[in-house]
Structures are given as C-alpha cells and as structure tokens.
Amino acid sequence: MTVHGEPVAAPVVMAATRRGAGPGPGGRGPRPVPGLHVLAKPTGPICNLDCDYCYFLAKESLYPGDRFRMTDELLETYVRQLLESQRDEPEVTIAWQGGEPTLMGADFFRRAVGLAREHARPGQRVQHTMQTNGTLLTDEWCAMLAEHRFLVGISIDGPPDVHDRYRTDKRGAPTSGRVLRGLRLLREHGVEHNVLCTVHAGNQDRPLEVYRYFRDELGERFVQFIPIVEPVAPADGGEPPAVTERSVDPDAWGRFLVSVFDEWLRRDVGEVFVQHFEAALASWLGVEPSLCIFAETCGRAVALGHNGDVYSCDHFVDPEHLLGNIGTGHLADLVTSPRQQAFGNAKRDALPQRCLDCRVRFACRGECPKNRIGLTPDGEEGLNYLCAGYLAFFTHVDGPMRLMADLVRRGRPAAEVADVFARAGRNERCPCGSGRKAKVCHQRPAVDPARARA
Ligand code: SF4
Numbered sequence: 001m002t003v004h005g006e007p008v009a010a011p012v013v014m015a016a017t018r019r020g021a022g023p024g025p026g027g028r029g030p031r032p033v034p035g036l037h038v039l040a041k042p043t044g045p046i047c048n049l050d051c052d053y054c055y056f057l058a059k060e061s062l063y064p065g066d067r068f069r070m071t072d073e074l075l076e077t078y079v080r081q082l083l084e085s086q087r088d089e090p091e092v093t094i095a096w097q098g099g100e101p102t103l104m105g106a107d108f109f110r111r112a113v114g115l116a117r118e119h120a121r122p123g124q125r126v127q128h129t130m131q132t133n134g135t136l137l138t139d140e141w142c143a144m145l146a147e148h149r150f151l152v153g154i155s156i157d158g159p160p161d162v163h164d165r166y167r168t169d170k171r172g173a174p175t176s177g178r179v180l181r182g183l184r185l186l187r188e189h190g191v192e193h194n195v196l197c198t199v200h201a202g203n204q205d206r207p208l209e210v211y212r213y214f215r216d217e218l219g220e221r222f223v224q225f226i227p228i229v230e231p232v233a234p235a236d237g238g239e240p241p242a243v244t245e246r247s248v249d250p251d252a253w254g255r256f257l258v259s260v261f262d263e264w265l266r267r268d269v270g271e272v273f274v275q276h277f278e279a280a281l282a283s284w285l286g287v288e289p290s291l292c293i294f295a296e297t298c299g300r301a302v303a304l305g306h307n308g309d310v311y312s313c314d315h316f317v318d319p320e321h322l323l324g325n326i327g328t329g330h331l332a333d334l335v336t337s338p339r340q341q342a343f344g345n346a347k348r349d350a351l352p353q354r355c356l357d358c359r360v361r362f363a364c365r366g367e368c369p370k371n372r373i374g375l376t377p378d379g380e381e382g383l384n385y386l387c388a389g390y391l392a393f394f395t396h397v398d399g400p401m402r403l404m405a406d407l408v409r410r411g412r413p414a415a416e417v418a419d420v421f422a423r424a425g426r427n428e429r430c431p432c433g434s435g436r437k438a439k440v441c442h443q444r445p446a447v448d449p450a451r452a453r454a
Pocket residue numbers: 003004292293294298299300301313314315347367368369370
C-alpha cells in the first residue's frame with residue numbers, strides 16, 4: 001500500500017493488492033503481514049526547513065527534550081521485525097521519511113542496507129526509498145543512493161516562485177535553488193526519483209504551469225500531487241469545515257486534477273506517471289488502488305517514530321493512535337491488533353450516506369479519513385472536505401478511464417487512448433461519451449484558471 005507523501009515505483013495499475021494474513025511457511029515467528037507498509041522517521045519531526053504547511057514539525061511536542069535520532073540498536077530491531085513480518089513477500093520496501101531523514105547522515109542508511117541484507121531471506125528483494133526535501137544532498141549522498149538503488153522522492157511545489165511561497169528554511173529564506181541543486185545531483189548520479197508536489201492556495205490555479213514545469217523543464221516522469229488541507233476551529237457560530245487560508249480550495253483541487261488530466265490524456269499516457277491517474281485507472285479496472293486514500297479500507301500503512309513508537313498512520317501521529325513500541329512488542333502484532341484493524345475498517349464503515357449513495361464511490365471511497373471534516377447537506381458528519389473536487393474529477397475522467405480500462409483488458413497499451421481522442425473530429429461527439437462536441441469537451445484547449453482570469 002502506498003501512502004501519501006512517499007516515493008512510488010511505477011507502474012502500479014496492474015499490481016493486484018494482496019489481502020489477508022495467514023501463517024507463513026513452517027508457521028514460525030510472528031504472523032506475516034501482507035501489504036504492510038511502514039513510514040519510518042529516523043529524526044522524528046526534526047527538519048532543516050520550516051515549510052508553512054508541514055503537519056509534522058508540531059509533533060516535536062510529543063517528545064519534549066528528546067534528541068530525535070534513531071539509535072543503531074533500534075534500527076536493527078526495526079529492520080529485523082519488518083523483514084520477519086514480510087518473510088513471505090518477494091519484495092519488501094524500507095521507506096524513510098521525516099522530518100528530514102538526510103539529517104541522520106549517509107552512514108545510517110548504509111547500516112540499514114547492510115541490516116536488510118542480513119535479515120532478508122534468500123532471493124527476497126529489498127527496495128529502499130527515501131522522501132527528502134533535497135536541500136542537503138551532496139555527491140557523497142547521491143553516490144550512496146545510487147549504489148544501493150534507492151528510490152528517492154523529492155518535494156517540489158512547482159516553478160521557483162511557487163515553490164518558495166511556503167517552502168522556506170528556518171530563516172524564512174527561499175529553498176528552490178538548493179532543491180534544484182539536489183535534483184541535479186540525483187540526476188547526475190542516476191538515482192531513480194519521483195517529484196512530490198503539494199497543492200495549496202499558492203499553486204491551485206496554475207495546474208498546467210506546474211505540470212509542464214515538471215515535465216518539460218525538469219524532465220520528470222513520475223509526479224505525485226498532494227492536497228494541503230489544514231483544519232482549524234470554525235469561527236464563532238461557523239460550521240465545519242474550516243481550514244487555513246493556504247489550504248487548497250475543494251473546487252480548485254478538482255479543476256487542478258482535471259486540467260492536468262486533460263493535458264496528460266492528450267500526450268503523456270504511458271510516458272508520465274501521475275499517481276492519482278494511475279490509482280483511478282486501477283479503480284476503473286476493478287483492481288484495488290495501491291494509493292491508500294482510494295482504497296476501501298486502510299490500516300496497513302503505519303508510521304514508526306525515531307524511538308520505536310508505532311502509530312496508526314503518518315497522519316495520525318498522536319497519543320490516541322499510538323499502537324505501541326517495537327522495543328516491547330513486535331511490529332507485526334501491533335499492525336494486526338484489533339485496534340489497528342478497527343482504525344482501517346473505519347475508513348469504509350464510517351462513510352456518510354452521501355458517500356454510500358455516490359456514483360464515484362468505487363474510485364473515491366471518501367478519500368482519507370483525515371480530511372473528513374465536513375458536513376453533508378443533510379448535516380451528517382464525516383464528509384470529505386475535498387468532496388466537490390473529487391466528484392468533479394472522477395466524473396470528468398469516467399469516459400477516458402472506461403476507454404483506457406477497455407484497452408488494458410484487451411491487452412492494448414492504455415496510451416492508445418490518445419489516438420482515440422485525436423482522431424475524433426472537432427464537431428463530432430467526444431469519444432468520452434459525454435454527448436458533447438469534442439471541441440468543447442476533451443479537445444478543448446487547456447488553459448490554466450489563473451491565466452484564463454488574467
Ligand atoms: S488514514 Fe488511511 S487513507 Fe489516510 S493516509 Fe492514513 S492510511 Fe492512508
């Protein structure tokens with residue numbers, strides 16, 4: 001299962017998600033946990049930057065006076081337990097995130113690679129991944145990442161003026177120059193990488209500019225978009241949801257995804273991996289998406305703190321969702337505990353009636369529970385703040401997704417969908433099935449909302 005905010009290997013569309021748990025060969029050791037995914041934070045929330053919207057910096061208050069460094073002893077415990085719980089899997093991912101994981105120094109990750117070799121079973125492949133802000137990458141770092149074939153996610157919000165709006169360092173200085181230098185080093189050393197872009201008030205109206213910057217100026221082929229939603233208490237007498245000013249607007253989020261999708265459909269299917277579109281295609285194919293927010297249930301993606309504490313999810317690092325510590329319990333037992341199963345099932349079981357009746361529920365699934373801070377028109381709690389955006393996006397992509405799913409089922413490349421749309425006459429009905437003319441539907445020229453208003 002893939003969690004928001006980590007590098008991903010592609011393509012994932014056809015990778016069927018394995019479910020259920022059972023005894024491993026010989027029945028020895030802890031119960032194997034298929035689909036387990038751990039986001040490990042070796043520096044806890046500690047980071048060298050001070051991005052305005054970072055939800056994790058505030059977690060420092062959970063551990064007052066702590067040094068926030070994972071010890072070598074705990075590193076060994078973690079890698080061993082993770083591989084024990086994944087002993088039936090042909091491939092295991094060891095995922096590092098932060099805070100900023102590069103603050104640990106490259107030797108920490110060399111040790112992690114060595115421990116993984118020691119504890120993996122013969123023939124088992126271990127993929128190491130890291131999500132970083134990229135500012136501390138050096139030649140030495142990138143040589144190590146390349147040598148051990150790390151998959152690196154690097155956080156960039158778009159062209160420098162967009163990126164620097166919220167992603168600043170502790171002195172409030174812009175960071176885009178340092179990030180782009182890190183990206184260049186990754187490229188020079190041949191390190192496989194993804195771009196992770198948060199979408200917020202500062203770039204929500206510039207989807208094409210942002211996407212084309214990644215594709216054309218940076219030459220990136222793997223992009224993830226993450227909506228920023230920061231809840232705040234409603235003003236006196238106000239109703240939920242209330243969010244910070246920099247949070248993405250739900251309608252703008254829908255327009256952002258639609259604009260990028262239309263551009264991608266015209267020329268990039270099969271060439272550029274956009275995580276939301278891959279996940280959507282999986283849903284149209286009837287395959288469980290690997291992106292947890294669009295899965296029916298979750299709970300197999302936990303967060304591991306620098307001191308061994310395990311939390312239900314990276315977005316629920318709080319005392320209420322502390323499952324235990326790997327120093328005193330086994331990771332596999334914590335993840336399969338009734339409490340964590342209830343957490344994961346609540347994603348499906350707590351959906352409001354509006355979602356249960358929704359025509360795109362098979363793809364949206366009410367998205368992530370952390371964003372379910374709104375009320376339905378009937379006043380029922382638990383509607384996703386981003387609902388309007390997702391409804392617009394999934395409705396818009398329905399026709400093309402049906403065509404792509406049909407191509408894939410017939411063993412054809414999904415990229416052929418671009419030909420279907422290109423062949424249609426401008427005044428003919430759009431191949432998406434909307435009933436509208438192609439020129440006002442999927443052949444409409446793409447323009448950023450910000451430019452259209454200018
Ligand atoms: S709460 Fe569930 S859906 Fe949301 S990020 Fe965590 S694992 Fe994914």
